[in-house]
Structure formats: C-alpha cells, structure tokens
Amino acid sequence: MKKETDYLIVGSGFFGSVLAERISRVLNKRVTILEKRNHIGGNCYSHRDEETGIEYHKYGTHIFHTNSKEVLQYLSQFTELNGYYHQVLTTHKNRVYQMPINLETINAFFGVNLRPFEVKDFLSQKIPKGLDNPKNLEEKAISQIGPELYNAFIKGYTAKQWQKDPKDLPASIINRLPIRSSYNESYFNNGRYQGIPLEGFTAIFEKMLDHELIEVHLEKDYFQERDNYEVLEKTIYTGPIDRYFEYCFGKLDWRSVRFEHEVKDVEDYQGTSVMNYADLEAPYTRIHEPKHLHPERKSTQKTLIIKEYSHDDEQAPYYPINDEKNKELYRQYAQKAKQEKDVLFGGRLGTYSYYDMDQVIAQALTQFQKLS
Ligand SMILES: Cc1cc2nc3c(=O)[nH]c(=O)nc-3n(C[C@H](O)[C@H](O)[C@H](O)COP(=O)(O)OP(=O)(O)OC[C@H]3O[C@@H](n4cnc5c(N)ncnc54)[C@H](O)[C@@H]3O)c2cc1C
Structure with a gap:
C-alpha cells in the first residue's frame, strides 16, 4: 500500500x-x-563537539547575512541572531592581513600609507600591459590586481582550492576580484543584517x-x-x-571540501572564526575556530579548530x-x-x-x- x-x-x-x-x-x-x-538542516546543520561542548557547523562555517528585510522577518519567527559580525583574515608568509583585500591589506603588504583616492593609480601602475583578453584565471587576476597581490593572496589559495595551477583554470570561473580602497573590513557586501542564530542553526530547522x-x-x-x-x-x-x-x-x-578537527589546549587559538592560509606551504585553505561565532556564550578552557582542505569527492558536492x-x-x-x-x-x-x-x-x- x-x-x-x-x-x-x-x-x-x-x-x-x-x-x-x-x-x-x-x-x-x-x-x-x-x-x-x-x-x-542540510549543509547548515550545526551540533556540539563532544569533548569541548563547542557548537560547530558540520559542513563549514555558516554566517547568516542578508540585506532583505523580508527574509530576516521570516527567519525571526524561529531565531534571534547573536550580533556576530563576520571578518576574514589571511596568513601570508607568517603575517596576517585583512580579506577581501582592502586599504589596510594594501598598505601593510606594500609598506605604504596610501589614502583611498590614491589606490586606483597605485594599483594600475602595477598591472602589466597586454592582458586585455586574459586566457586563464591567472592572467585575469593579474589584469585586475597586478602580480604582487596576485602571487601573495590569490595564487596559492586558488591552487589549493581547485587543486590545479591557476594557469590551467578558465578565466570565466572568477568575476571581478573584490578590492576595497577603504578600511572596510566587513566580509559581506550584503551584510546589513548578519549573525549566528542564538541557539545554533539546527534549532531553526527543529522549530520549522x-x-x-x-x-x-x-x-x-x-x-x-x-x-x-x-x-x-x-x-x-x-x-x-x-x-x-x-x-x-x-x-x-562539483568542488568538494573535507574537514579535520583538532582540540587545542588553549582558550583561544587564532583570535577569529576563519583564518585563510594563502601560501601553498600550508596544505589547508582555512582554519575555522567556531567558538568565535558565539561571543555571547561563556568561553571554554579548550578550543576546537577545524582545518579545511579541498579535495575531489563526487559524493560530497559543495561548490558548483x-x-x-x-x-x-x-x-x-x-x-x-x-x-x-x-x-x-x-x-x-x-x-x-x-x-x-x-x-x-x-x-x-x-x-x-x-x-x-
Ligand atoms: C562550505 C560552505 C559554506 C557556506 N557558508 C555560507 C555562509 O556563511 N552564509 C550563507 O548564507 N550561505 C553559506 N553557504 C551556502 C548554504 O550552505 C546554502 O545556501 C544552503 O545550505 C542551501 O540549502 P539547500 O536546501 O538548497 O541545500 P542543502 O542544505 O544542501 O540541502 C539539501 C538536502 O537534500 C538532501 N538530499 C539530497 N539528495 C537526496 C535524496 N536523494 N534523498 C533524500 N535527501 C536528499 C541532502 O542530504 C541535504 O540535506 C555555504 C555553503 C558551503 C558549501
């Protein structure tokens, strides 16, 4: 029947x-x-790590963000957001920079003290001639931000993400690389309303x-x-x-990722929820430290870190x-x-x-x- x-x-x-x-x-x-x-909960599923009690997102860090009042209103029936504000940092040659590349990244990287209105000219002098029709991802990126910033922040990270030399990747898979000529360090462009659900993502689905x-x-x-x-x-x-x-x-x-968990015997390992690793020497693309997603919760003595690696897995479709x-x-x-x-x-x-x-x-x- x-x-x-x-x-x-x-x-x-x-x-x-x-x-x-x-x-x-x-x-x-x-x-x-x-x-x-x-x-x-699909890929937004969150649950607690057994050893530390820290809530984490099983399929990668998820931050809710939107500019849409309607979407926020709908979601508010099931949760309140905790006020977490997302910022991403990247490590290159043992130094930490802000991402996406902004005025602070440019000034720190080149050792200059540009003002916003000087950035465009400064960067355009770095862009080599003859890249009007970029044939691959590398050429496209260099045509937008020049070789120095590309080599430091895009090349290694992209090679790890795609497990391919960026020269062998089509130009079409990237759009305009975000470069900010201000000190704006918000990761999201559409982040008028952002945060993590107070009781985690899974609780939203349970209520729905x-x-x-x-x-x-x-x-x-x-x-x-x-x-x-x-x-x-x-x-x-x-x-x-x-x-x-x-x-x-x-x-x-699909491009896929896998995660490796480690518990560290320190209260705070990296001081932020997501740290990118730009260089090829670090085999992972990012390290997540989920306790930073809930600054409103009581801190724990130990912390959970999650290393993210790109890999091929037909069974785990992540990115089209x-x-x-x-x-x-x-x-x-x-x-x-x-x-x-x-x-x-x-x-x-x-x-x-x-x-x-x-x-x-x-x-x-x-x-x-x-x-x-
Ligand atoms: C690493 C990563 C990080 C992300 N971070 C963010 C973020 O910070 N902020 C943000 O807004 N978005 C983020 N996203 C996007 C977010 O994950 C998606 O928008 C959201 O999960 C999409 O929901 P969905 O219902 O379309 O798909 P899913 O959440 O994938 O749900 C589909 C469900 O269908 C089930 N299913 C599939 N086939 C079958 C079958 N044959 N039978 C039964 N069940 C089946 C699956 O098991 C899954 O549970 C991120 C995505 C990734 C990959």
Whole structure:
C-alpha cells in the first residue's frame, strides 16, 4: 500500500524546510520529508563537539547575512541572531592581513600609507600591459590586481582550492576580484543584517519542522523510497538535478571540501572564526575556530579548530563549477526539468547554483507564493 501525502519534499535544508513549514502552516497540507542524511538542516546543520561542548557547523562555517528585510522577518519567527559580525583574515608568509583585500591589506603588504583616492593609480601602475583578453584565471587576476597581490593572496589559495595551477583554470570561473580602497573590513557586501542564530542553526530547522502535518524521515533516499508514496500535489526535489535524471546528459562537476578537527589546549587559538592560509606551504585553505561565532556564550578552557582542505569527492558536492562545460550541461537538465510538471526543483543542488542561505530562503518563499 502506498502512503498518501500532499507534498513529498526531498531534502531538509533551507529550501525544503521553508517550503515544508509554509505548506503545513499556511496551506494546511500534509508534507512528508525524505532526508538521506541522519540529521535535518542540510549543509547548515550545526551540533556540539563532544569533548569541548563547542557548537560547530558540520559542513563549514555558516554566517547568516542578508540585506532583505523580508527574509530576516521570516527567519525571526524561529531565531534571534547573536550580533556576530563576520571578518576574514589571511596568513601570508607568517603575517596576517585583512580579506577581501582592502586599504589596510594594501598598505601593510606594500609598506605604504596610501589614502583611498590614491589606490586606483597605485594599483594600475602595477598591472602589466597586454592582458586585455586574459586566457586563464591567472592572467585575469593579474589584469585586475597586478602580480604582487596576485602571487601573495590569490595564487596559492586558488591552487589549493581547485587543486590545479591557476594557469590551467578558465578565466570565466572568477568575476571581478573584490578590492576595497577603504578600511572596510566587513566580509559581506550584503551584510546589513548578519549573525549566528542564538541557539545554533539546527534549532531553526527543529522549530520549522515541528508541525503535526509534517513527517520527517531521516536516512531515507528518495530514489529508494519514492515508489512507496502517492503524492497528491507535488514533489519538491532539492537533491542533485543530474541524479534525478539518472545523469542522462552526463555528470555535473562539483568542488568538494573535507574537514579535520583538532582540540587545542588553549582558550583561544587564532583570535577569529576563519583564518585563510594563502601560501601553498600550508596544505589547508582555512582554519575555522567556531567558538568565535558565539561571543555571547561563556568561553571554554579548550578550543576546537577545524582545518579545511579541498579535495575531489563526487559524493560530497559543495561548490558548483561555473565553467562553460558545466553551465551548458546544467542548461540541458534545467530544460528537461521544465517538462516535469509535478516536480519542483530547487535549492543549491536542484538548480546547480551557489546560493547563500538568504537567497535560498527567498527563493523558497517565492516558490511558495506560486504554489498557493
Ligand atoms: C562550505 C560552505 C559554506 C557556506 N557558508 C555560507 C555562509 O556563511 N552564509 C550563507 O548564507 N550561505 C553559506 N553557504 C551556502 C548554504 O550552505 C546554502 O545556501 C544552503 O545550505 C542551501 O540549502 P539547500 O536546501 O538548497 O541545500 P542543502 O542544505 O544542501 O540541502 C539539501 C538536502 O537534500 C538532501 N538530499 C539530497 N539528495 C537526496 C535524496 N536523494 N534523498 C533524500 N535527501 C536528499 C541532502 O542530504 C541535504 O540535506 C555555504 C555553503 C558551503 C558549501
């Protein structure tokens, strides 16, 4: 006997959970969520380290940030933000600089004391001639910021991220490199409202999905379970779009990361939540120290640090690859998806896009308007 449900939602990340919450509370319809992992929350899942009790984000540091009042208002039903303000630093040749590159980075790196209005001329003198049509990522970066800043802050980091020489990477995978001619050290451009949920991310999902019309089934893969359900309205699919169509046009590529945890017997290891490592000598791209995400919490004697490495893992899709081959492949899948009238494809895996949390929440709310 098939189980009846109004909506079958594949995945309990923000896209699936926002829609589950809206559909159950506003439309009064039954929702079944199938989640193949053993927890809710998708890549935003947070939990406590056993040894230190420090809460961390299993799939990499997540900071909520948005300029959208609507998204903030929606999220505020489930959490308050703690006022954490995100800043990133980078270590190059044993010295620490601000990122993205700003006036402080430029002055410290070149040993000068420029004022904002002098930065443009200063940098343009450093850019070699003849790079109007950059053929690869390296040329594109040098054409924007010159070789010195590129070699210090972009080259090694990019090579580690992509596990390739930037000369062998297409120019198209980077846009304009952010360079600030002021001392603005905020990491986000859209950071009018930012912070970490006071009780962590997982608590948001627990509240969203706490409704009598929502059933959540963990460790259930849609492709093994779908024949057990009769879906009366729609399936909402937030898994990888190529998997849905059995890779009929080929596999979409993703960049993946892995994490190594260490407990350090000091109260504060690096003084900030995320430290990038620009040089190739450090094999990791960044070190996260999650206790800094919650300055409002009582500090612990020890600290947890998490080293992040890039690596290839088809099973752990993190970042879509924005090159022509993958964009074209995705276009074909997106075209096919349009023909599946009873299925809504959404979220980062379902649309092969890097979206921040606020964008995913906004998209889910927009899709909800179309359903209702
Ligand atoms: C390293 C990293 C850091 C990030 N940091 C930030 C940040 O600081 N700020 C920010 O705003 N955004 C950040 N993001 C983006 C954020 O993670 C995404 O916006 C968000 O997770 C997208 O939610 P989603 O629902 O689309 O996808 P996901 O969270 O990936 O949820 C999809 C869910 O579907 C499940 N699923 C897939 N296939 C199946 C199947 N066949 N059956 C059942 N379940 C299935 C998966 O297990 C997963 O739980 C970061 C992303 C990465 C990779």
